Amino acid sequence: xxxxxxxxxxxxxxxxxxxxxxxxxxxxxxxxxxxxxxxxxxxxxxxxxxxxxxxxxxxxxxxxxxxxxxxxxxxxxxxxxxxxxxxxxxxxxxxxxxxxxxxxxxxxxxxxxxxxxxxxxxxxxxxxxxxxxxxxxxxxxxxxxxxxxxxxxxxxxxxxxxxxxxxxxxxxxxxxxxxxxxxxxxxxxxxxxxxxxxxxxxxxxxxxxxxxxxxxxxxxxxxxxxxxxxxxxxxxxxxxxxxxxxxxxxxxxxxxxxxxxxxxxxxxxxxxxxxxxxxxxxxxxxxxxxxxxxxxxxxxxxxxxxxxxxxxxxxxxxxxxxxxxxxxxxxxxxxxxxxxxxxxxxxxxxxxxxxxxxxxxxxxxxxxxxxxxxxxxxxxxxxxxxxxxxxxxxxxxxxxxxxxxxxxxxxxxxxxxxxxxxxxxxxxxxxxxxxxxxxxxxxxxxxxxxxxxxxxxxxxxxxxxxxxxxxxxxxxxxxxxxxxxxxxx
Amino acid sequence: xxxxxxxxxxxxxxxxxxxxxxxxxxxxxxxxxxxxxxxxxxxxxxxxxxxxxxxxxxxxxxxxxxxxxxxxxxxxxxxxxxxxxxxxxxxxxxxxxxxxxxxxxxxxxxxxxxxxxxxxxxxxxxxxxxxxxxxxxxxxxxxxxxxxxxxxxxxxxxxxxxxxxxxxxxxxxxxxxxxxxxxxxxxxxxxxxxxxxxxxxxxxxxxxxxxxxxxxxxxxxxxxxxxxxxxxxxxxxxxxxxxxxxxxxxxxxxxxxxxxxxxxxxxxxxxxxxxxxxxxxxxxxxxxxxxxxxxxxxxxxxxxxxxxxxxxxxxxxxxxxxxxxxxxxxxxxxxxxxxxxxxxxxxxxxxxxxxxxxxxxxxxxxxxxxxxxxxxxxxxxxxxxxxxxxxxxxxxxxxxxxxxxxxxxxxxxxxxxxxxxxx
Numbered sequence: 001x002x003x004x005x006x007x008x009x010x011x012x013x014x015x016x017x018x019x020x021x022x023x024x025x026x027x028x029x030x031x032x033x034x035x036x037x038x039x040x041x042x043x044x045x046x047x048x049x050x051x052x053x054x055x056x057x058x059x060x061x062x063x064x065x066x067x068x069x070x071x072x073x074x075x076x077x078x079x080x081x082x083x084x085x086x087x088x089x090x091x092x093x094x095x096x097x098x099x100x101x102x103x104x105x106x107x108x109x110x111x112x113x114x115x116x117x118x119x120x121x122x123x124x125x126x127x128x129x130x131x132x133x134x135x136x137x138x139x140x141x142x143x144x145x146x147x148x149x150x151x152x153x154x155x156x157x158x159x160x161x162x163x164x165x166x167x168x169x170x171x172x173x174x175x176x177x178x179x180x181x182x183x184x185x186x187x188x189x190x191x192x193x194x195x196x197x198x199x200x201x202x203x204x205x206x207x208x209x210x211x212x213x214x215x216x217x218x219x220x221x222x223x224x225x226x227x228x229x230x231x232x233x234x235x236x237x238x239x240x241x242x243x244x245x246x247x248x249x250x251x252x253x254x255x256x257x258x259x260x261x262x263x264x265x266x267x268x269x270x271x272x273x274x275x276x277x278x279x280x281x282x283x284x285x286x287x288x289x290x291x292x293x294x295x296x297x298x299x300x301x302x303x304x305x306x307x308x309x310x311x312x313x314x315x316x317x318x319x320x321x322x323x324x325x326x327x328x329x330x331x332x333x334x335x336x337x338x339x340x341x342x343x344x345x346x347x348x349x350x351x352x353x354x355x356x357x358x359x360x361x362x363x364x365x366x367x368x369x370x371x372x373x374x375x376x377x378x379x380x381x382x383x384x385x386x387x388x389x390x391x392x393x394x395x396x397x398x399x400x401x402x403x404x405x406x407x408x409x410x411x412x413x414x415x416x417x418x419x420x421x422x423x424x425x426x427x428x429x430x431x432x433x434x435x436x437x438x439x440x441x442x443x444x445x446x447x448x449x450x451x452x453x454x455x456x457x458x459x460x461x462x463x464x465x466x467x468x469x470x471x472x473x474x475x476x477x478x479x480x481x482x483x484x485x486x487x488x489x
Numbered sequence: 490x491x492x493x494x495x496x497x498x499x500x501x502x503x504x505x506x507x508x509x510x511x512x513x514x515x516x517x518x519x520x521x522x523x524x525x526x527x528x529x530x531x532x533x534x535x536x537x538x539x540x541x542x543x544x545x546x547x548x549x550x551x552x553x554x555x556x557x558x559x560x561x562x563x564x565x566x567x568x569x570x571x572x573x574x575x576x577x578x579x580x581x582x583x584x585x586x587x588x589x590x591x592x593x594x595x596x597x598x599x600x601x602x603x604x605x606x607x608x609x610x611x612x613x614x615x616x617x618x619x620x621x622x623x624x625x626x627x628x629x630x631x632x633x634x635x636x637x638x639x640x641x642x643x644x645x646x647x648x649x650x651x652x653x654x655x656x657x658x659x660x661x662x663x664x665x666x667x668x669x670x671x672x673x674x675x676x677x678x679x680x681x682x683x684x685x686x687x688x689x690x691x692x693x694x695x696x697x698x699x700x701x702x703x704x705x706x707x708x709x710x711x712x713x714x715x716x717x718x719x720x721x722x723x724x725x726x727x728x729x730x731x732x733x734x735x736x737x738x739x740x741x742x743x744x745x746x747x748x749x750x751x752x753x754x755x756x757x758x759x760x761x762x763x764x765x766x767x768x769x770x771x772x773x774x775x776x777x778x779x780x781x782x783x784x785x786x787x788x789x790x791x792x793x794x795x796x797x798x799x800x801x802x803x804x805x806x807x808x809x810x811x812x813x814x815x816x817x818x819x820x821x822x823x824x825x826x827x828x829x830x831x832x833x834x835x836x837x838x839x840x841x842x843x844x845x846x847x848x849x850x851x852x853x854x855x856x857x858x859x860x861x862x863x864x865x866x867x868x869x870x871x872x873x874x875x876x877x878x879x880x881x882x883x884x885x886x887x888x889x890x891x892x893x894x895x896x897x898x899x900x901x902x903x904x905x906x907x908x909x910x911x912x
Contacts, residue, residue: 406814411839414838421831426851427851430848
């Protein structure tokens with residue numbers, strides 16, 4: 001298996017420093033003053049040249065947020081966040097919005113190149129990559145460039161930053177924004193509704209199969225800056241789209257906040273596949289620094305026979321609080337959640353999913369693999385519920401945890417709620433350590449312990465990796481190798 | 490939040506506070522016990538009944554579900570009833586009161602009232618945790634119960650049936666058992682009710698010394714209008730083996746907690762539970778199980794049958810401490826949800842800090858398997874009977890594991906009676 005070999009090579013090639021995306025780009029930025037107030041929200045809205053209704057929407061969210069309390073039910077611990085000590089807006093100077101590639105600061109292009117994300121279309125075409133991927137690159141608070149827009153437009157697909165969409169397609173945005181994750185949904189989603197700065201907007205019209213993979217690459221660069229992106233993806237009747245999301249941040253001593261909202265809407269017979277490789281800076285070996293990743297992701301299978309599939313590889317962030325969910329509203333709709341969550345060092349992960357069965361004959365599938373190493377804690381928290389009218393709801397859940405070392409923790413907290421006699425729910429969970437027999441087998445054949453572990457872990461997560469688009473699968477396997485490095489002995 | 494809770498006290502909360510005020514002078518206990526009771530009630534006044542926001546009460550929002558509390562005095566005195574298995578030693582607690590000491594070989598019997606006055610019960614009145622409302626209320630209100638000591642090496646042949654019979658009103662009882670090293674016995678903790686609406690709380694504390702083998706069976710058959718809040722606390726020393734059965738087939742609002750600490754190496758804990766829910770019953774079984782030393786094992790199997798408008802919940806939390814290497818813990822919860830108006834919620838939880846362990850849980854919710862029904866239909870079994878057969882098989886399987894065949898048969902009969910009456 002070449003991919004496994006690749007992981008081993010990756011582990012071998014890494015030095016002491018485990019996080020290779022920890023560099024900082026020296027670039028001048030426009031920043032709003034620190035802190036959160038109505039004025040800041042007005043500033044952001046003005047900076048983005050937004051219509052009045054958008055500003056009002058934001059202000060309503062802010063007003064609501066002021067009355068809310070920070071949730072404390074997740075199994076994560078962190079000092080209280082001072083929401084007034086954060087920059088809510090930071091943009092590379094001279095970029096008020098996406099432009100043509102030639103106008104983008106070369107420093108920025110270099111950054112993305114360093115991250116392995118080419119933004120020049122001709123380079124992508126000339127490059128070794130086998131398939132085309134359209135990329136929306138979000139740097140701190142703004143989208144700097146979106147590639148392949150023309151080609152996509154020819155197919156009828158709208159792919160642009162959400163700020164642009166608010167200006168160019170206000171009716172579409174107005175119709176769908178907040179329809180899956182309402183302004184008042186939860187503390188961080190409400191905060192996001194008030195201050196979101198950018199993100200991607202995807203609209204795939206009726207019957208169109210999006211001709212290429214769409215991708216957004218999020219990068220937090222600026223110090224003390226929070227990133228609040230908002231992504232909205234709509235697949236009309238019979239449409240199909242596959243969307244990839246990646247994220248990194250520089251290595252810093254202080255914690256940074258990332259509170260995103262992702263909304264997916266699938267109408268009749270539509271399918272959305274959403275894949276994430278989350279590799280925010282996880283903090284250093286002593287647990288200093290790192291991103292607080294407090295994200296609300298939800299998909300609404302609004303139409304009959306629609307399907308939403310979430311695949312995530314979580315290796316970064318100091319704290320992850322994230323539950324990509326599916327509301328199975330349409331009859332015969334399907335939801336899927338495939339997850340690999342790897343925690344090492346002092347990382348804390350509380351992640352899982354929700355499958356809310358509302359329509360008839362709906363089905364969902366959850367495969368979650370948690371790997372804890374070092375001093376980390378890794379929690380799967382998931383809810384499966386069948387409404388009274390959700391006849392024949394069907395769910396299968398499997399969540400397995402693997403512990404590496406004796407200072408970490410692995411936890412499983414499923415909520416299984418059936419209000420319908422024809423519902424059929426199955427849930428299984430196991431926790432174990434790497435089998436000594438398997439390890440011994442590898443060692444006896446001369447494979448060093450760390451490589452052997454990477455090999456076994458890759459086998460453990462195979463079910464999920466298989467769900468990732470090809471380009472991501474390779475990267476994900478590399479990442480798992482990196483995250484586990486140093487976890488033995 | 491606390492401020493709000495204070496201002497908006499529910500009628501049930503107020504009723505409990507009033508009941509305490511009315512009863513306090515009659516409650517037994519020395520000064521330390523009295524002070525402890527006051528403190529527990531003051532805490533209750535602050536915290537009130539738990540809502541679903543309290544994680545341990547997620548599926549049983551007591552604040553909403555417990556609308557009112559009956560009069561603080563036990564209702565008309567009920568009589569001792571026939572034991573589940575004829576010939577058992579019966580230790581009755583009638584209307585919350587200890588009846589009379591009985592001679593049972595190998596078992597020392599005393600009233601819990603004496604322990605309250607004699608200064609040996611104060612510590613145990615503390616709640617297990619912040620959110621332990623049952624421990625808090627029972628600690629404040631407990632009137633009587635049994636203090637039992639099973640002598641080292643003894644093995645009474647007959648079953649000891651602890652009988653709490655209550656018709657209306659309130660009663661708060663407690664059973665304490667200390668099983669000394671190497672002893673073996675079977676206890677049956679039975680809660681029966683009448684037609685009047687009652688509120689009962691019950692806490693059982695059992696302590697298993699080294700090598701003890703104990704079977705503890707809880708049969709809950711409270712009346713259809715009863716609220717029953719119960720807790721079993723168990724501690725297992727090295728090589729001890731505890732098998733707990735929880736059979737719920739009564740009550741309107743029932744919460745049975747099982748809190749087990751496996752504290753000695755080589756110890757093993759088993760839980761088997763059958764929850765039969767019909768009518769408007771709300772029944773919650775909540776297990777918290779701690780493995781804190783190396784080389785211990787546990788297995789839990791919970792089977793639920795939900796009919797009519799009943800609602801059931803199972804929460805099972807297994808915690809494996811950092812030191813508890815080589816733990817093997819297996820939990821499963823299977824539910825037959827047979828009505829579209831019913832509901833079953835399960836939350837099987839694993840909290841694991843040791844790496845060399847094997848822990849697993851499984852949970853299923855389903856209707857009867859149409860393939861099984863077809864099999865029986867094809868052999869000429871009418872659907873009604875086929876369904877009944879399958880349901881019986883589903884739950885009675887657990888009773889087959891009991892070594893005592895006579896007891897297993899007696900329990901099976903009760904379960905079948907319930908199923909015949911309700912399915």
